[in-house]
Amino acid sequence: MELLTRADGLLLGRSTYEGLSAAYTAMADEAPAGVPAEFIRRMNSIPKFVASTTLRELTWNATAIEGDVASFVDDLKRNSGQNLLKYGNGPLDVTLMEHELIDEFHLFLTPVAIGTGTHLFESIDTAPHLRLIDITRLDSGVVILVYAPT
């Protein structure tokens, strides 16, 4: 919740936008157990910026990024002073990491033994070095690891 509160906007890829917009729009009508209404309201109201080569007409307070994504994000950070929170993993990561635009990675390491499917940093072959800057252990067994590029 803290990350979401501190952010001025969400940065999303197309697939994540489509999934989250549908899910949180539905949650506005009926919140699932254990997810606070405040979180759902913030997810629905915060401005979103979506990197997509196909989507143009967006809902959910979202704007499609036109032109070069890296330049757009760099401008938001540098000139508009907007703190951005990015959810989801995919092709957008490659662009952002190639341009060294991600300042922190917050990994919510969850004690679930699944190894199939899409993997973190799957499309990244540049092997950037990261340093651990914070670690939080939750009673649930989730460990929050915060890394920053070196």
Add this chain to the structure above:
Amino acid sequence: MAKLVEATHVTLGGEVGSSRTSTTSTRSMRWSS
């Protein structure tokens, strides 16, 4: 300069995007923080 933070739920096996993972992790968050 402002920051870009990436937040990701990840399993012990390094998998991301699983609904089981995100649901488990989301429900265990410290919502007051």
